[in-house]
Amino acid sequence: MAYYGYHRISTKEQHLDRGIIEIKRFCENQKIKLESIFTDKITGKNFDRPRYTVLVEDVLRVGDTLIITELDRLGRNKQEILKQLRFLEEKGVRVMVLELPTTLFDLSQMENNLAKMMIETINNMMIELYASMAQAEMEKKEKRQKEGMEAKRLRGEWDEVGRPRAIEQEKFNQEFMRVVQKKVTPTQLQRELGLTSSTYYRYRKNFYEIFPEFLQSV
Template identity: 90%
Template sequence: MAYYGYHRISTKEQHLDRGIIEIERFCESQKIKLERIFTDKITGKNFDRPRYTVLIEDVLRSGDTLIITELDRLGRNKREILKQLRILEEKGVRVMVLELPTTLIDLSQMENNLAKMMIETINSVLIEIYASLAQAEMEKKEKRQREGMEAKKLRGEWDEVGRPRAIEQEKFNQEFLRVIEKEVTPTQLQKELGLTSSTFYRYRKKFFEKFPEFNQFQK
């Protein structure tokens, strides 16, 4: 049985340090031996994240425990959050969410079945509520962004906003993982995305700058 942490942030302006420190302090206070913390700097709208994928597919085993600070570190889409929690449960992986104290209770050590059932019920309800709140916050943020851009257009300040990119960098990062996994060649992906060679390699350069652990695939 091993303990792993996972933390995600969605923008370059945020720093991973706070979440990492929170997980490390918790493990220290509980005398838990933490093997490693996996981190991603990418949107929470989906689960196509390099480090999360490695953690789920190649690292976590039945009996292991995954520690996260908040439920929305997994994502901000309720359906996907619940789907991932089910996948972890099916793998036999326990999830501890630091913002939900009842998830920190080791139910496998409880002999009172009634108490165990009550805590499981509480966990299910709290997870549903927090997943809904995370999605609502994400939708509110997107609404404010759309309204802000519309206001700039009306004020004639559209040039400050700039034209949308041909493709968002995060979307490119997700698609470029197919090249890393040898599902497609770089040329095939470039054609699929409808990018010029110069644009494709500019995005490619930013991908490797953001994820240096994949630098071996630059050759």
């Protein structure tokens, strides 16, 4: 029987240190020999993760224990979390979640069947609740990101959702005056600014909305 840790963060800007320290501290306090900790820097939407895949498919064996700090470090999709926990249970791997005290009891060592059943019930309820909370937090974050992108688009800070503006409109207006004054052709300016045709004509439309008086010269 061996103990392994797993910790995941969503972005490269976050740090793995906190989770690693928490798992190691727990093992030291409980006098548990920890074999190693596997880590991933990847989204929690699904379980297509390189290090986690190695851990589950090549390392964990029947009777082993997997330690994680929080349920959302395992994942953020409720159904995927529950599916993964069932898979590990069928594989004979025990999962300990440090934020859920009921998962720290070794039920296999309990002789009182009623107490064991009660803890199992509470444990399942807590896992269901925390899995729902993890997914709700992910959905809230995604909603905020979409709202932020839409707000930027409406403010004209993004020329397409998810893509920064190629050039500031004010800068384009200054350069486009050369076309109005027939100093350069539209094609030459488009090439100089490195704009696609659709982007160029979108800026051009904005220009004439701001300076309708120049429409007479077109």
